[in-house]
Amino acid sequence: MSIFVRRLQSRRGRILSAQAPAIAGVGASTRRNGWKGRVGVLFLLKPMGGGAVDMFAAEAAGLNALRATQTMRVPAVIAYGQTNTGTAYIVLEAIAMGGRGRWERMGQQLAAMHRVTGDFFGWDTDNFIGRTPQRNGHYRDWVSFFREQRLGYQFELAARNGLSIPESTVLLDCLDKFFAGYAPQPSLLHGDLWSGNASFTEEGEPVMFDPAAYYGDRETDIAFTAMFGGFDPAFYQGYASIFPLHPGFAQRQRLYNLYHELNHYNLFGGSYGAQARNTVSQLLRWKKDF
Secondary structure, three states: OOHHHHHHHHHHHHHEOOOOOOOOOOOOEEEEEEEEOOOOOOOEEEEEEEHHHHHHHHHHHHHHHHHOOOOOOOOOOOEEEEEEOEEOOOOOOOOOOOOOHHHHHHHHHHHHHHEEEOEEEEEEEOOEOOEEEOOOEEEHHHHHHHHHHHHHHHHHHHHOOOOOOOOOOHHHHOOOOOOOOOOOOEEEEEOOOOHHEEEEEEEEEEEOEEEEEEOOOOOHHHHHOOOOOOOOOOHHHHHHHOOOOOOOHHHHHHHHHHHHHHHHHHHHOOOOOHHHHHHHHHHHHHOOOO
């Protein structure tokens, strides 16, 4: 156990997981939410209410899985746990970001990560998409997984939160039509890949963080990159140079982003509900042309 982790343990209470990765920056320190340490490594402390300990455990598992592929830069997990006063925390390698982006390289690295596949669709444990629980399990069939553990669950939450979409059952019943001639493989996914969860180091090296990882159709990651304005065109060109997308992606992109529209409604309410309702109607119109 590193000096850093021993000090953290003595000051912060229960540590659920501790690792000591080799991180440059002897004697360096950083400050996050008012806590400062001088322990021989660059680190980033993220504290939150005690109920977030499961969320940080899931974040650590996702970061470790992505990092293990050695396909892209991902912050190392140093420790996570809960303080004696009940505050949950995760401590990560701090990476200096803000450099000029090499978007093509980021796309190529994501494509390489998507080449890493599992034996099932899902994840060993449930995790989180934002603060919303994300159900997983092990599935052999992608459409069943996406129907039950992604769209179906978000529709249930939306109904509890006051959003009525009568056509949702019709859409769920006909999901297979969107996958005619396409058999997704269980790729390792970031799971929450938008511009706020990807950046570049000061040297221009791509970095990804804050995952909601699981094994699923790689198109879901690409779809979400476009939801809030999209990544630079060079990103998509770099991805396609390594792992081209299936021709039916254009329709499935809207289907996959429906999951995030529903989740944003369940988190924030507002216009996301109308957006999700319109997406369902659009998808059902497209279905008639299949």
